[in-house]
Amino acid sequence: MAFQEIELNMGPQHPSTHGVLRLKLTVDNEVVRAVEPVLGYLHRGMEKLWESLTYPQIVPLTDRLDYLAAVSNNLGYVLAVEKLMGLEVPKRARYIRVILAELQRLASHLAWVGFMANDIGAMTVLLYSFEDREDILDVFETYCGGRLTVHGIRIGGVPFDMDAGVAGMIRRVLDGLPKRIADIENLLDDNRIWLHRTRGVGVISAADAMDYGLTGPPLRATGVPWDIRKEIPYSSYEDFSFDVPVLAGGDVYDRYLVRMREMRQSAQIIRQALDGLPEGEFQAKVPRILKIPPGEVFHTIEAPKGELGFYVRSNGTDKPERVKMKSPSFINLQCLERMCKGNLFSDVVGILGSLDIVLGEIDK
Amino acid sequence: MTDAAERHPFLLTRLDSAITWAQKNSLWPFGSGLACCAIEMIATAAARYDISRFGMELFRASPRQADLFIVAGTVTNKMAPIIRRLWEQMADPKWVVAMGNCAVSGGPFPTYSVLQGVDKIIPVDVYIAGCPPTPQGLLHGLMILQKKIAGSHPTKEILHPDARRTD
Amino acid sequence: MPEELTDRPDLLQVAEALRERFGDPVGAVAFEKGELAVRVRASELPAAVEFLKIVRGFNALNDMIGLDRHPAPGEGRKRFSILYQLYRFPGRLRVRLVIDIDEGEAVPSIVPLFKSAGWAEREIFDMFGIVFRGHPDLRRVYLPEEFTGHPLRKDFPLEG
């Protein structure tokens, strides 16, 4: 059948766009010719709102950016503010932050693998991975009462000490984790359909990836060993020994493998942090009304989705003059067109899924 | 017909309870994930909380086949016309649950781009507070909706089309 | 944390090279909280970015940040600034280029140098109304086309 190029509209309310993203696709006989993401359906005006809030008030709002990795957002913002203040955070607090951030990375990657597999039609994986994720959310809930939007990090430290109960809970989660990751891998790794749908699909070269500013697991899947935890360590990451998984294929399958391996490394980091948890304060002295002298900083961390940066500019009052967030998903999503061109229409959802985007931080 | 119905209210009541029994036990939600709450909605469908016990796990991708519109997350001004259109595409009888503070009232975002409550554009049956509500919260809200459906009179709406909800 | 630029010879070298190449522009070199910021003229920006990318090996554009100084930009200052965060991998080097512009002034686009600038420039256009000359597809990225105003300008009310 002579099929003309047709334009398809995916979203903004579509089962697989992971939120309110709209994709304008030009399809020629199921082959993708062009993809244009249309953003802004979740634009809440965060950055404008932040200019009218005090520094500590902003922390809970950062939870709502990348809502699958709330603690990572907290950490990114809080570290930027602390750098601006020149505040030294107690070592115990830094370790607890690492534990929370890595747990969050586990939760985020687990949710990702579930969504990704669900997009490709293997819905059981989603249910398995969410069950494992629930255990981690239980840890957060026990630690500070939050499940999804955790608000687990405060300026100057962490809100609560890590007691033996929570530590034991985390250890139990970590003990069960290898088996659960293996369960998921059993369903996917040697599955011919999964391999067919992911291998050689959505390939991007390392040079292109750098040009597009790709960060995080998608970049490491192209062979660039860029992990800010190693590159510019923050929050005492230099104390822990862990590997940065790097693969060279640059396709969907390698992105999947990188994330699965990162989960094991995260578990290792958490164990080290729990074992080496130093005694002492978990919160530095921070004035009740926090006024920061004029200045500006840009600080980045390695969030589960990629490089998460916060630019904070103070003007001497208790409210920032400008807070700008560099969201990894926003930058990573730009690559979609490059990755999708020439692939099949059915692969768009897989490629989009493999980028691990969250609309909350794209649209801000 | 109407006179006969009024002479035998018993029959209509039985019919009402049969219809509402079916309706409340077979609420197929329209999977409309907008923001953070969508993740908790998915968690509700996942193994720990398992919405399927109530027969609600059939998240329909097409609004035409759904009965329940869970507005899960922040509705922006850019999204509002689409939400309205999706709601209009749903077949009657339909119900709306506003999940989370954003859908209820705009939540923590009193800004230029956020709709201050989804009830400004579509009628809402149940409001669930929380930022986001826990899965237990969502399930509780859905059970309240079931109670609300059980107390409704669908035959009245069929016999007197004017009596249809105008809220 | 080093407070003097001389403590960071690698960054000092970059600053010297930029100063040598582009003269001493308005605010020149600032070093604060371990971060190097170099002010350049808006017209020279693409040349500066290209110099950093090709000669000094800064291969990643982290972010572009818009600033509005309304209503008091300060003596002799222009209203808007755009900050370019560049990063060199490997090498742990981070440089911030700053340009100042006035209302209605167009900025040369750096999309030909970094593809990642595409959406970042659209975002600044959307939020501040700053026009980028030579951008292939300059449209609003978040707000609908029919939206009036640019939210992150200081004279735009929060409620819209």
Add this chain to the structure above:
Amino acid sequence: MTGRTLLFELLIPVLKIVAVILYPMVMVIIMIWMERRVVAFIQGRLGPNRVGFQGLLQPVADAMKLFFKEDIVPRQADAFLFNLSPVLVMASSLLAFCFLPLGESFMIGSYTLDLRVATSPVALLLVLGLSSIGVFGIIFGGWASNSKYPLMGALRSVVQILSYEIPIGLTALTVVFFSRSMDLVAIVNNQRDAKVWFGFLLPVSFVVFWISGIAETNRAPFDLPEAESELVAGYHTEYSGMKFAFFYIAEYAHMVLVSSLVVILFFGGWLPPFPNVKALAFLGRVPGFLWYLAKIMFFLYLYIWIRGTLPRYRFDALIRLVWKWLIPLAVLNFVIVALGWYLL
């Protein structure tokens, strides 16, 4: 006409017709319930358990609710075809059930009770043909909706169903070689006489038939026409209420049909297993239709199991699978069986 013949000639056919409508419906209800529970168990969930005993009434509630739902015909749709297509889909699978025997014929007094509505010497051909009429319903539905996603879903569906018809036909023919009849009862009786089920005699035919059968019914991992991550809900995106229910029920009825065919063609229909083993002779005392139902249930369970485990094929892989693997395999199998039959 005596009262007796009137009873047999009129009443029994009417009863049979009622049964042929009720039987697929009951099977569909059981299948829907089973699917939702079994998939839930595979995923570590509970599944529907609130309505009736263990949620058994869940499909009833769903059907009742759909019955009372508003019926929407989109303004841009072609109303006639839009309304026709669910009927076509439903009718084609119900018609096919007319030729499916539920068991052996038996005698009540002098009257032979045939456990099927229509007898035909080419029942197999008719069943296969009738069940593929449904594809017209799908293409009409997708086209009449006048919207892109349903159209793409329908196109995919048609290409898929037409392609997979070929291996189904080719493998069904190998069975006919052995049974020398297209009468479904005769095929089962042949297996009894041969003392071996054709599934063991023709394993390749069975595997190809079963895979193609899954693809015929648009089920996972071949559920591309309804791949909701790509196409929203495929060809029935625009349908609501009872019309959607028709599509939904027809899909499950089709699954029951394919399972029944597999059981009849390859697994001895209502015959008890192990007829040769003396110690297990008591199995023969269990009524035949129970064996029949049990075997059908097993294949329905297989459907669900596969759905709970495998990801979805991509469209090109799906077509490649049938044209590059299944059809050549079916042809080769056909030739080998024919040669073997001729030489032996």
